[in-house]
Amino acid sequence: MNMPPLVKICGLKTPETLDAAIRGGATHIGLVHYEPSPRHVDLKTAAELRKRAGPHIKVALLLVNASQQLTGDALGMVRPDIIQFHGSETPEWLAVVKRLAPAEIWKAVGLKDAETLVRMQKYNGIADRILFDAPAAALPGGTGTRFDWSLLKNHRHSMDWGIAGGLTPENVGEALAATGAPLVDVSSGVESAPGVKDVDKIAAFLKAAGR
């Protein structure tokens, strides 16, 4: 029997929605610390949610082009299992953080075309996982936009990876069949309004993904 994919529910802001993700079998949750996002949580709230999540689910802290100071403060306060870099962070910066922080390093990459798959090789050996997302628009992510899944069809992955961008309870099965992704990440597809998570949609997404 095929193993179910890893599933990350991102952009959680409340204990109730965190509990729904855990109850439904999510393997990862994400906390967004990026002020322009409707899912932004301050570091105190992120630290409280991180504690509530407990040891059995992996917690990712999402940062976008954060300064050295903010990155250090955020890691010190929240102590995430994973740092998800979702901006234009360089491999050199990720390597510095990797040396200093006891956390996995994930790098989101906006998958525009086949050339992107070549360019992202610069993160090989540095990022612990690549997260393919739609190319950045007004916001660098969390916009509910899909990328062309067929770009990954015959790609030979040299790093651990996953997909994000416009996933919903309705299309996650198709996305998994098209890409064979070992991990799916959703944010706006399980919301009733921007930044407002819906516990029923969280449950439906986890079920549709096979959790």
Ligand SMILES: O=C(O)c1ccccc1N[C@@H]1O[C@H](COP(=O)(O)O)[C@@H](O)[C@H]1O
């Ligand atoms: O969630 C956000 O607001 C966000 C802001 C800035 C960068 C990334 C963000 N979210 C991540 O984007 C992808 C796709 O999200 P969606 O499902 O299309 O809404 C996902 O990894 C989110 O964690």
